[in-house]
Structure formats: structure tokens, C-alpha cells
Amino acid sequence: MALIDCVCHGIAIMEGYYVIQAGSLVINVGARAVRSNNPGNLRPFQAGQTADPDRYRIFPTLADGWYALKAQIGLDLGQRGMTLTQFCAKYGPVGDNNDPASYAHFIAYHCSVDANSRLAIYFLIDRNTASQYHQNCYRGAGPFQQFDMRVSVAVLDGQCQNAFESLSGKN
Numbered sequence: 001m002a003l004i005d006c007v008c009h010g011i012a013i014m015e016g017y018y019v020i021q022a023g024s025l026v027i028n029v030g031a032r033a034v035r036s037n038n039p040g041n042l043r044p045f046q047a048g049q050t051a052d053p054d055r056y057r058i059f060p061t062l063a064d065g066w067y068a069l070k071a072q073i074g075l076d077l078g079q080r081g082m083t084l085t086q087f088c089a090k091y092g093p094v095g096d097n098n099d100p101a102s103y104a105h106f107i108a109y110h111c112s113v114d115a116n117s118r119l120a121i122y123f124l125i126d127r128n129t130a131s132q133y134h135q136n137c138y139r140g141a142g143p144f145q146q147f148d149m150r151v152s153v154a155v156l157d158g159q160c161q162n163a164f165e166s167l168s169g170k171n
Helices: 003-014 062-079 084-091 100-111 132-138 142-146
Strands: 018-021 024-027
Touching: 003 062, 003 100, 062 084, 084 100
Parallel strands: none
Antiparallel strands: 018 024
């Protein structure tokens, strides 16, 4: 599993998208994250985005919700160069009844990474096939405009191996 997918999965677990039944992770049908197609329980970041009464985004499809979560992780951990601990302090703040340190340690354990290392995560976006939400989100975002949506191999501490293989046609 690519690191970005592992981080997404860890966040979805922390946000209640999954529950453990008979030793397996299953989708938690009654959870807000499931009802709103928002496995990361993302908040709106601009006016006009559909949200529930508690101000969590509602996405038209589950694919849009996963895509938005990957884009947020790619932005914060990749482009902004945050550590997992810094990311969780922003993503799962105390003000939302979270424990950011525990959040970061869970994801670090889940993904077998150090919570205090920078994670080089790259999420490449195709503006031609992205939803309108993402087209608005990344308009004018430099090199991201020209690439496709394939997620690269991500590694620790900025040592990016094969990060842009998809650009050279090797993937």
C-alpha cells in the first residue's frame, strides 16, 4: 500500500469510517463519515461547499471524499512539508475533541513510520478528470495542473524514489 493510502486509511479509522467486527475492519454504516461520503471528516474551506449541520463536508460520491482526503494529505505532508505530528495537530485539533498526539501516534504505528519525520507524499492531479471541487481547489497550483491523478511512491525524509515515474510513462 502506498504511504498516502496508508495515511488515508489511518485517518478513516480515527474518524470512525471503519469499525472492528470479528477482528476485521468493516465500514461503519451509521457513521457521519460514511453518510456524507467523507472518510476523513473534512471541513469546508470555502463558501458554498455542501456541509452537514456540524460543518463537515458532504461529497457527492465516496470517490470524491477519498480524493479530497488524499489531496489534503498531499498538500499538507507533501507541499507544506509537515511532519505527521504537525499535520495531526492541524487536521485533528483539540478543539474538535481530538488528541492530536494520539492521532499522530496511531497513524504512525498504522503506517510504520516515525510521527516526527517529514513524509514526502506526492499526489498528482489531473485537472481534466478531477471533480469541480478539486478544479477550484487547485486552480493556479503550478506544476500540479499538468499531471495525472496517479499517486507516486512516497518515502520518508524527502528522499523521493520514483516519485514521478508516472510522468515518464513507467507506471
